[in-house]
Amino acid sequence: MTFWDQLLEWLLKYPLTWFGQGELGLSNASWYVFALTCGGLGVLALLSARLNLRAWRPWRDLLGLTFLRTLALSLLLLCLFQPVLLRPADTQQRASVAVLLDDSLSMGISMGITDNDQTRADFIRTQFNPDDGPLAQALGRDFDLALFRFGLGTELVERADTLTFTQAGTDLAQALTYLEHALSGVALAGVVVVSDGGVRSGTALQASAQRLKAAGVPVYTLGLGQERFARDLEISAVQLPAKALRDSTVQAQIQIRQRGFGGREVPLTVLQGQKILSQRMLELSDSTLQTLSLPLHLEEAGPMLLHFELPLQADETVTANNQREVFIEVLDQREKILYVEGEPRFELKFLRRAVADTPNLQVVTLLRTGDSKFYRLGIDDPEQLQNGFPVTEEELFQYRGLIIGNVEASFFSAEQQRMLVDFLGRRGGGVLFLGGKHAFAEGGYADSPVAETLPVVLDTPRSGYQREVQLLPTALGRKHALSQLASVDDDAADNLAHWQQLPAVTIVNPLFQSKPGAAVLLQAEAPNLLGLAYQRYGRGISVALTAQNTWVWQMHADVAPDNQSHEIFWRQLLSWLVSETPQRIEVSPASGQVLAGAETTLPVQIVDAAYRPLSGASVELQLIGPSGQEQHLLLPEQARAAGSYSASILTPEAGLYELQIKATANGEELQRIAYVNASATGEEFYRAELQADVLRRLARDTGGTYFTAANAEGLARAIQPTPATAMTVQHYELWDMPLLLILLLLALSLDWAFRRWRGLR
Known part of the structure; x- marks a missing residue:
């Protein structure tokens, strides 16, 4: 090292090469704060110099004095902010392995490998016991071992036998993110995940895998359990609406998964507390998965937990998945629906009569009787709708649903048509469009903004069109609560028979095509006319019922006096129309x-x-x-x-x-x-077979290897035992380096010399 190199190192306190390898920082603030403070000091120095120069002096005196004083103050401030050199340093240490142990409820399921009925939890306790666990000892020979339990959260543990296996969820993405922060700066040779793979996968897990791969940390996965159970029966899913009106019928879509019980007949029971809501005999199909549609009549109001259960079968691998609890809120509130009708007709009369005894439905009717003349029914006060259809959003949005009857599009102003669109899209209400000679395309709706909300494609108007057709549920309609005319205890064949016995209705609006994404629930077979279709529009639901005289289902000579099909249909339709309308x-x-x-x-x-x-x-x-x-x-x-x-x-x-x-x-x-x-259990006992694909993908994406209990002894050998290098950042203080002191003294000396030279005080 030359004299000049030694001198430079003395001035800088550290070798010059260190500055090229690191970066400068401040212990007490950021460089941005330092720069702002220096600017403030410069302003103060300028004001101070101006006050001291009482007589007129050239600008160069003022600026020179300001610059030198600002320089001195800034150097002093830099020392107070404690500058540091941030330099990465390599430290050799013994590599570590982090082991993530699944602490969830599904670990209590049998491994299904040997006859001793060892559970997945038993395998973890045995293999990772720090005293004599084979995997713990094999990994501990070459690595520093860190055990973590994970489920809904992640926690460092001393011993595997302290795990309780009671967590109701398995969030592996969260666990990997936790490791990234908890083991920052630790030389990791790899991460071992011991689980059945029944984890919350998706984008979060993929993102965690990508970060670990970028950091050069492979993930080795050890899958526990069987990829396919020999014998098991499971209620995989139950779909119910979140809300429903009291005394309405909802349709439960139930998904059942079975292994080894194909062809067996079992009862499916639905309970509300101790009360049986429904019980249906079910023949299990030979396929793994089957779906059942089950109508449920809700007579009581309030929050409900409905319990769906199948009886336990002999030799089932998992017994906790034969049942499911599903929450539904049954509302006992009066839902206000505005029905706008263009002329007196039987459909209006019998629709109102059908729901008259339904306390949860209030059909407020605005019936046009002449030019700017209306007859109002079901209003709350004399001022309601006294000027006709609402002209403000606040007035219209008080209703939960709308029925647009046999009334032409021109009845509504341009602003009211926009409000109809917003009632669906923004307010989230339900709108039912009824058939009639002034409805749909025949009523001029094809050229209105309302057309885009309809679930049907409007063709060219065909004045004078009329067909007598019988409406029947489609395959999709048979699974919908709207089509349930028979008792909930009857099967699908009995319900279809009810529809086949109903008289034909009249359609004057030829609609043959539904929009993409719309669902057709009722249809005529010949000609292929749409009967009832719906679609989601924004937050709301738009429904088209093309028949203009469903009242014949009650008044036709062939319909028995005690036949309640018409009443049931309209109660179901209107209850469903407003059941999911959002509140404020x-x-x-x-x-x-x-x-x-x-x-x-x-x-x-x-x-x-x-x-x-x-x-x-x-x-x-x-x-x-x-x-x-x-x-x-x-x-x-x-x-x-x-x-x-x-x-x-x-x-x-x-x-x-x-x-x-x-x-x-x-x-x-x-x-x-x-x-x-x-x-209490979440989804832990459902789809509880070993999800090997999830674990294989995680290992592959990070450069690791997938193992099972059968070849777990190879896990320790797969992880490279070479010493690892941990990158750490060293902080070297610079506030006391000689160069700063010399620069500060030089700035003060120059200030003194400048003032003497220019004759300043």
Whole structure:
């Protein structure tokens, strides 16, 4: 090293090459703050110099004095901010292996490999026992071993025998993200995941895998269990609407999975508490998966947990998946529907009569009797609809549903037509369009904005068209609650027979084609006319019923006096039309299902009277648990999401939680009661076979290897035992280096010399 190199190292305190390998930083602030502070010091130095120069002096004196004083103050400030050199350093250490052990409920399922009925949990305890566990000892010979339990959360554990296997979920993506932060700076030779693969996969898991691959950390997966059970019966899924009206019928779509029981006949039972809502004998198909549509009549109101169950079969691998609990909120509230009719007709009379005894449906009718003359039925007060169809969104959006009868499009102004579109798209209401000579294309709707909301394609108007047809449920319609005319205890064949016995109806609107995404529930066979179709539009639902005289289902001579098909059809149709219409306060999750023992983010959406997002509201939540314990929370509004509020709720025990929400804004107070059900087991016992594909993909994507219990002894040999290099960042202080002191003294000396030279004080 030359003299000049030694001198430079003394001035800088550290070798010059170190500065090329690292970067400069500040311990007490950022460079941005330092620059702003220096600017402020410069302004103060300028003012100070100007005050000291009482007599007129050239600008070069003022600027020179300001520059030198600012330089001196900035150097002093730099020392106070404690500059450091951030330099990466390589430290050789023994490589570590992180082992993620699945601590969820599904680990209690049998491994199914030997006759000793060892569970997946037993395998983990045996293999990873630090005292004599074969895998723990094999890995510990070459690596520092770190054990973690994961389920809904992740935690470092000392011993595998401390795992409880009681967590109701398996979030592997969260566990891998936890490791990234917890083991930052640790030399990782790899990560071992021991699980059955029944994890929450998706984009989050893929993102975690990509980050580990980029960091050069392979993931080795050890799959536990059987990829295919020999004998098992499972209710895989039950789909129900989130809400329904009291005394209505809903259709449950039930998915059943079986292994080894094809051809067997078993009873499917639906319970509400101790009350049997429905029981149906089911013949299990030879295929693995089958779907059953089951109508359920809901006579009682309130939050309900419906219990679906199949009897246990001999030699089943999993016994906890023969049942499911599904939450549904049955509303006992009066749903207001506005029915606009262009002329007196029997359809209006018998529709109103069909739902007259249904306390949860209020059909408010606006009947045109002449030019600007209306007859109003079912109104709440004399001022309601006194000027005809609503002209403001606030007035129209008070209704939960609309029925557009035999009335032409020109009856509505351009603004009212736009409001109809927004009633569907923004307000989320249900709109039912009825057939008639002034409806659909024949009523001029093809050229109106309303046409895009319809579930049917409007052809060229055909005045004078008329067909007598019998409407029957389509294959999709037979699975829908709307088509359930028979008793819920009758089977699908009995229900179809009810439809076949109904008289023909008249169609004057020839509609043959539904829009993409629309569902056709009723159809005539010859000609192939659409009878009833619906589609989602925005937040709402648009329904087209092309028949103009369904009243014949009650009044035709061939219909028995005690036949209730017409009444049942209209009660079902109107109840379904408004069952999912949103309120001004909406709560997620819409399914009403969370996990017991977990922390859940609860999003709440609030809208104003025009159903636009309501910002700036004060939102309070009172959460009442199954045992009566309460949580009081404030819900802040989410940034960049107007009208969206959220908070994290804790559901420590299983059962039904009541959510009492109060929102205050602009002097208006809104209230809503909602419910969530905290499940003790979640999805842990469903699809509980070894999901080998998930684990294989994770290992492949990160450069690791997939193992099973049969070849687990090769796991330790697959991980490279070479010492690893951990990259750490060293901080070297620079505030006391000689160069800074010399520069500070030089700046002060130059200031003194400049003032003497220019004759300044």
